Amino acid sequence: MIETRNFRILRNVVLTILSLWVAIPLYVVVSTSLKPLKDVSGLFQWIPREITASPYLDIWTTVPLAKYFQNSLIITICATACSVTVAVLAAYAIARLQFKGKRAFSLTVLSTQMFPGILFLLPLYLIFTQIRNMTGLQLQGSYLGLIITYMTFTLPFAIWMLSGYFASIPKELEEASMIDGTGRMGALFRVILPVAKPGIIAVAVYSFISAWGEVLFASVLTNEATKTLSLGLKAYASESDVFWNQLMAASVVVSLPVLIGFILVQKHLVAGLSAGAVK
Amino acid sequence: MSHSALDSGPAAAGSAPAVDPEPGQPKAATAPPTRKRRRSFLPYGLILPAAILELLIHIGPMLLGIWIAFISLNQLNLTNWLNAPFVGLQNFVNGLNPESTIGQAFFSTVGRTLVYTILVVGFSWVLGMAGAVFLSSNFKGRALLRTFFLVPYALPAYVGTIAWAFMFNQRDGAVNQILVDTFHLFGDERPFWLLGENSFGAMIVVNVWQLWPFAFLMLMAALQNVPTDVYEAAAIDGASLWQQFRTITLPMVRPANGVLLMVMSLWTFNQFNIPFVLFGASSPKEATLISPLIYQNSFGSWNFGLGGAMSVLLLIALFIASVFYIRMVLPKGADND
Numbered sequence: 238m239i240e241t242r243n244f245r246i247l248r249n250v251v252l253t254i255l256s257l258w259v260a261i262p263l264y265v266v267v268s269t270s271l272k273p274l275k276d277v278s279g280l281f282q283w284i285p286r287e288i289t290a291s292p293y294l295d296i297w298t299t300v301p302l303a304k305y306f307q308n309s310l311i312i313t314i315c316a317t318a319c320s321v322t323v324a325v326l327a328a329y330a331i332a333r334l335q336f337k338g339k340r341a342f343s344l345t346v347l348s349t350q351m352f353p354g355i356l357f358l359l360p361l362y363l364i365f366t367q368i369r370n371m372t373g374l375q376l377q378g379s380y381l382g383l384i385i386t387y388m389t390f391t392l393p394f395a396i397w398m399l400s401g402y403f404a405s406i407p408k409e410l411e412e413a414s415m416i417d418g419t420g421r422m423g424a425l426f427r428v429i430l431p432v433a434k435p436g437i438i439a440v441a442v443y444s445f446i447s448a449w450g451e452v453l454f455a456s457v458l459t460n461e462a463t464k465t466l467s468l469g470l471k472a473y474a475s476e477s478d479v480f481w482n483q484l485m486a487a488s489v490v491v492s493l494p495v496l497i498g499f500i501l502v503q504k505h506l507v508a509g510l511s512a513g514a515v516k
Numbered sequence: 517m518s519h520s521a522l523d524s525g526p527a528a529a530g531s532a533p534a535v536d537p538e539p540g541q542p543k544a545a546t547a548p549p550t551r552k553r554r555r556s557f558l559p560y561g562l563i564l565p566a567a568i569l570e571l572l573i574h575i576g577p578m579l580l581g582i583w584i585a586f587i588s589l590n591q592l593n594l595t596n597w598l599n600a601p602f603v604g605l606q607n608f609v610n611g612l613n614p615e616s617t618i619g620q621a622f623f624s625t626v627g628r629t630l631v632y633t634i635l636v637v638g639f640s641w642v643l644g645m646a647g648a649v650f651l652s653s654n655f656k657g658r659a660l661l662r663t664f665f666l667v668p669y670a671l672p673a674y675v676g677t678i679a680w681a682f683m684f685n686q687r688d689g690a691v692n693q694i695l696v697d698t699f700h701l702f703g704d705e706r707p708f709w710l711l712g713e714n715s716f717g718a719m720i721v722v723n724v725w726q727l728w729p730f731a732f733l734m735l736m737a738a739l740q741n742v743p744t745d746v747y748e749a750a751a752i753d754g755a756s757l758w759q760q761f762r763t764i765t766l767p768m769v770r771p772a773n774g775v776l777l778m779v780m781s782l783w784t785f786n787q788f789n790i791p792f793v794l795f796g797a798s799s800p801k802e803a804t805l806i807s808p809l810i811y812q813n814s815f816g817s818w819n820f821g822l823g824g825a826m827s828v829l830l831l832i833a834l835f836i837a838s839v840f841y842i843r844m845v846l847p848k849g850a851d852n853d
Contacts, residue, residue, distance in 0.1 A: 327566035336559035353786030360577035450672035
């Protein structure tokens, strides 16, 4: 809009309110994570009386946080890698090729993306039980079981976003490559993938973020050995006392990987979301 | 293979799920037979891994989920569920009878979830729109502010919820510190935010805080296409800021809006993470949403058949919603495939 004086005043007011709205909870987390426990238990203090880094050191011993970190990393990376690999191939077919059943396939991907995890949790639990009864393979509480369930939401999303990216790449690029005799697959791997790399990375980061924050499947399908961060953080509150300062310090630590990833790929993510979802 | 490139026709490059017109039949017919066959197998090879996975993790479990609604499944026969007795519509009769307590709880939960969805999506949209309108003009610090606004969306959902749970603490949380101690609201009584009726409002606040950046992101992308000279012309004609917003900005975001509202509504309607982290495995009854209710019935009271019956109804409702969603997302031409 045109920047009249009124517009500028309104802008400053609105943006200040929005900034405070976003900033206050973040400030509460960070400031609490730097306080000693005795200063956390009383009425909330906006200006810390004392600043200490000890919660950041204590989090690793109060709770097996490193173990939870490792579990989350293994499950999230595997689910993301599998989803993106499978999705690249399928998304290319959807974006560029004609085949019978394409519409049915696209519809399935699209609609399953919209169904909540709660609809898949119990059936997958029963299937895992049956697999254990028949083969002895224990999927409940195992990495493999969690990776499979996490793919229920990372896979359709990755296929959908990537097909949007691929469709936005000019066709002339692969046509030129195919005239040079590379064939479809050659064009995909030598031309499309390098061009779509930022988009693929953005989709991978987004899948990573959604799997990193998953709570539902983890609450039923993990055990003490495979517990993820999303549930592991509860352990700071399991004693009679809640270690709020450590809980906040741990929250900061577990948020950093996804936050950094998000900021790095933000630009491509916006392009992909608006091409893939909102069109 | 060079032929296949030529007969893909004037496809709509740039449109998301680009669905080409039917491949030019005459050209395909003139292509060498071997190439034609290779071409027709290639797409299936590419989608095969995804199709198998879809079948194993989505279609199969969904069909099994429907079956669960018709059997009597509890913790006793859970490990031997193949032999659980078939009970027909009994689960639906027991659980969804509006005369019974369970049935009333179910229908009031559906109503509550709908109200929750409307409020959360509405507030998120308004905040997102406000952010998008005022950040679409250029000023110093704009890029930084844009990234900052996206932080709540990028954080793991449980982290944002933990932060709010801490702030909503009744005795010494930051919310009561501001509202009661600083502004002396509620007659200096410290309300409980995570119990009773207030818990519904508290959950809305947390959800809006996490969701509004998504609306902001999408509306921002939609507004980038509005040429500034349209606003200039309107301003010269004496249109007020509000008139400019109503007659230029709103119509410009309309195409993106349908899908945006749909996606946000489905996410919110299915919400599980926020109540689970805020309240634990069982929410206060004033703040129980549909996903947590199914969870409580299945893994709390071990009445899987009932949870299954509710799931089936949810599945039907979402299926209808997704038909509308797909109409919006897939271009018309795809219907002829």
